[in-house]
Amino acid sequence: MDVRGGPSDQEVVARVLGGDREAFGLVIRRYETGLVRFATRMLGSRDAAADAVAESLMRAYRHLASCRDPSRLRTWLYRIVANRCKSYLARRHVGDVTLEEASPVADSTDNEASLERAEQLALAARALAQLSSEKREAFVLKHVEGLSYQEMAAVTGVRIPTLKMRVHRAREALLRALEDHA
């Protein structure tokens, strides 16, 4: 659930740092959808993504005082999750996600339109899974999460020209992968 309105990120962070631990729940509700979606697309597994985001949020809570600019809490959280995903992929010794994990499963009660949509999503997820982790990260941050190149630079620590090149190459690689799977 995306929580709009309410106190600003700066106010929420100040409350948490002031001892109101429960206020951190607002941070979770505000950003969990995007963070889990990002981690799912990076790891290709909803379970692994949920674990990665949960660990990242606990880490963020412990280190909240070191978030120097609470107005940029969102990109700070993405950065922690991105690093957690990299650690996870490094432990698996592969940069690619597994295809069966990437495939969504359509419910038997779904109508034809939703089944077709599930197939299209499976195709898109398989194509995305073929990209290197760097290209996948660049494409997902830019086009799925809708971050600006400036925000992407804050998340990844990579310079904007390099990120643009990665996004361009990711688009090209994705189109090729889509053709291969079509």
Added chain:
Amino acid sequence: MNAIDPRIHQALDGEISRDSLPPELRGTVDRLETVAALLASAPAAAGLEARVMAALRRPAPPGAGARRLVRWLTTPHPVTFRIRPAWSLALAAAVALLTLVPTQEAGPVLGEHEGIAQFVGRFPDARSVHVVGSFNDWRPGTIPLEDPDHDGVWRATVVLPTGAYEYMFVVDGERWVPDHMVDRLVEDDFGRENSIVIVRTARR
């Protein structure tokens, strides 16, 4: 690599209007945007908030900090060590260094696996300086440094369990700076450069 028409990238990056593209290029833009929209439909993880908040409410078991440290030391990390140039070392010598102080008879009573770390930094215009690190969960305000003679050199002596810790100084409650007087720095998950102190048991 089959490069696509640069105008497609320009349209997707918002640099030109997609309406200015010829129809065959607009189709490629549509395809990529459709894929992005599909990938944006990932469901949320059920119960994530409850799971995280339950973990945060749970009191840390005794020794949790030490276990985290052991885990940190035994798992691979992207660590970059840098040797500071000579001028930095000279500056370091001019002020103070992070040192380990052997146990003195009149000093604090140390446990078998404890040592003393001395944190020293030169902040001439500071109103307050604190040290934060993996030993105090990065909580500012818990370990102040002192400058009783007002010479701009701030100090704190802390008893810690033996091991390696990352730390930074917090100046005036808002400015986080690494200790540039040491030559061991590590980049953490948040893109910061932290200093490292290694605490060893005091000679007995």
